[in-house]
Amino acid sequence: MSAGTADASPLAGRVVLVAGAAGGLGREVSLACARAGATMVLLGRKVPKLNRVHDAIDAQGGQALLYPLDLEGATPDDYAELAQRIEGEFGRLDGLVHCAASFPGLTPLEQTDPAMFARNVHVNLTARWWLTQACLPLLRRAADGAVVFAVDAPARTGTAYWGGYGIVQPAVESLVAMLHAETAASPLRVSGLCPGPMRTPLRARAYAEEAAAAARDPAPYAEACVTLLSAAGGAWRGQVWSPRV
Numbered sequence: 108m109s110a111g112t113a114d115a116s117p118l119a120g121r122v123v124l125v126a127g128a129a130g131g132l133g134r135e136v137s138l139a140c141a142r143a144g145a146t147m148v149l150l151g152r153k154v155p156k157l158n159r160v161h162d163a164i165d166a167q168g169g170q171a172l173l174y175p176l177d178l179e180g181a182t183p184d185d186y187a188e189l190a191q192r193i194e195g196e197f198g199r200l201d202g203l204v205h206c207a208a209s210f211p212g213l214t215p216l217e218q219t220d221p222a223m224f225a226r227n228v229h230v231n232l233t234a235r236w237w238l239t240q241a242c243l244p245l246l247r248r249a250a251d252g253a254v255v256f257a258v259d260a261p262a263r264t265g266t267a268y269w270g271g272y273g274i275v276q277p278a279v280e281s282l283v284a285m286l287h288a289e290t291a292a293s294p295l296r297v298s299g300l301c302p303g304p305m306r307t308p309l310r311a312r313a314y315a316e317e318a319a320a321a322a323r324d325p326a327p328y329a330e331a332c333v334t335l336l337s338a339a340g341g342a343w344r345g346q347v348w349s350p351r352v
Contacts, residue, residue: 127207227271
């Protein structure tokens with residue numbers, strides 16, 4: 108199955124929240140979802156970058172709302188407030204995409220700063236779950252709700268020097284499988300998206316001297332994310348999809 112969909116507006120009328128909306132993949136996912144008809148909620152910690160994504164969505168005729176929040180310091184109460192604000196503003200939430208990530212660069216575990224290790228585990232795993240948990244009541248009420256977790260290939264990031272970031276990638280895959288098993292009787296769809304090598308700031312921190320041709324633009328993977336959020340995404344329910352683009 109291709110990353111695209113036959114319907115030009117497969118997310119029309121839906122509200123989609125993207126965590127890490129100003130990052131390499133998150134920005135492209137936000138733009139792709141807006142083109143597919145969704146109203147976007149852009150979550151991130153850097154307002155100037157969020158504003159640039161907002162302006163890009165506005166320029167293509169879409170609608171977006173900014174929600175600045177630092178996932179490192181946010182508490183479960185902060186996520187509950189976010190869900191309440193989305194409900195108050197839109198009355199619904201149809202999709203949640205986790206693109207936010209923390210990765211400082213390749214470092215031996217023995218030399219990893221303890222606080223940085225804790226940050227990587229928290230932002231890449233715990234914060235994702237806290238946000239999902241807060242949004243589940245809204246997502247369950249949607250006729251075709253979906254949660255998508257971006258996953259970095261554990262076969263690569265589970266090797267030397269990837270630190271807390273690499274350690275949690277298999278845990279994210281487990282989270283996808285577990286949450287799917289617990290919600291399988293409901294319309295909610297839970298899936299993962301495992302892109303191939305992408306030209307993003309995160310990858311540049313691991314492969315500073317990599318040739319540009321060795322990685323792809325994230326845009327095609329963003330289109331795959333639209334598929335997972337749409338009705339066509341049912342084929343990957345409870346699975347992590349590694350699309351060929």
